[in-house]
Amino acid sequence: MCRCGPVLAVAVLVAGTACTDPRPPPTSSPTTTSTVSSQVNPARISRVRSELPAGYEVADVIGPASPAAFWGFGPGWRTEPPQCSTLAGPATDDSTTRGWSGSGPGGIVHAAVTGSPTSPVTLDPVLLGDCGQWTVTSGNTAGIVSLIDAPVIDGATTVGMDTQAKTVVEGGTETLSAAYTFSAYVDDYLVFVTVVTDPGSPNPPLGREFAADLIVKTVSALRG
Template sequence: MRGYAMGLGAVLAISGCAAPEHAAPTDPAGGTATRTTVVVNPAAVQRVQADLPPGYEVSPLAGNAAPAGFWGFTAGWAAEPGQCAALADPGAGAPTHGWSASGAGGIIHAVVAGPGTVAAIPQGCAAWTLRGGRTTATVAATAAPDISGMPTAAMSTVATTVVEGGTETRSHADTAIAYPSPGYVVTVTVVTDPGSALPELGPDVAGRLLRSATDEITGDAEAAG
């Protein structure tokens, strides 16, 4: 999912060596952002539950812990263009810690993946599409949270699923991503039902909880320093 927030149109270069080191991210203004390596405690993401809105019920992560899974996709989905798949499943293949919480305004998923992720924000993903089975999602970049010391990204997703008889169901999700240290990624996804009569969670919730999550999982290391 470094000293400034990067939009989805930026990229982190990866060294081509056999045991790659993550290169410093390129500054869109022409400079280079400083990448900070910190100790990450993924299990500390549990503490973020204290920042949930009142009345939310927390449960363990179930099934696919990638943003694509929270958007309604199972195995077999594909991104158009293909490089944007790195945003739909930024922690692919890595161990995960996290939780899901449901309440009147929607469902919140907080995930820390790593070690072993590839920190890359691909180019050409300001607007893209994800397809799989009966579901199609349109994804658009939004303003990324500004978290000191790490690159971030954010996106808004509208997923449409065609069910029996041709009826369509829709859901909306806001996802925020941060890369706190090489090999780790944090995602917070907030899923809402556009047709619900209940007040939805605002688009700022994902970013706010992402800041809390990155603070918590790196806080022990900072305190020790």
């Protein structure tokens, strides 16, 4: 991870996000009339492991899976505004979650699907207007999350998030990380892909384009 010199308190980072962002809000793709007949099968998520570059180590996701967890935020994390927490960690049944994580030179890749016809995961479109930019904090880690344009997927609503996080460590230095997350709300399921990179790494990061492409391929694989 990238290490920098002494920094101001994490609270300064959070407070600084109150400034108004003059840029227009990003667009998320709305649900379209789907021509896809296959139903989502969470077990198929293992198929997209083959999309990783050569040399990646891959393991099944164990324990709670959410964008916030993949960003590196531990239990008890919170967001401001509070309602944006639904985008970072929607209420789900862990027993319905399937996924995998891969680690390699270009960063860490996570792919997961959660939900079921009896425990559906849905998106309140109001959140897209309320959460153009927001903060998430946990302990000594604070992040700024910005909505970004998401790829269009037939029959789904997609949301993109760019997360820049800092962790203040012993001695007053900080650890930086960057993550791109794309979520797709498909039928009764939430599918999400996160790519976490180290800004100080000498290796080329997989980045935003890879994450956007992977969410499209993941939804396709889940549909069969």
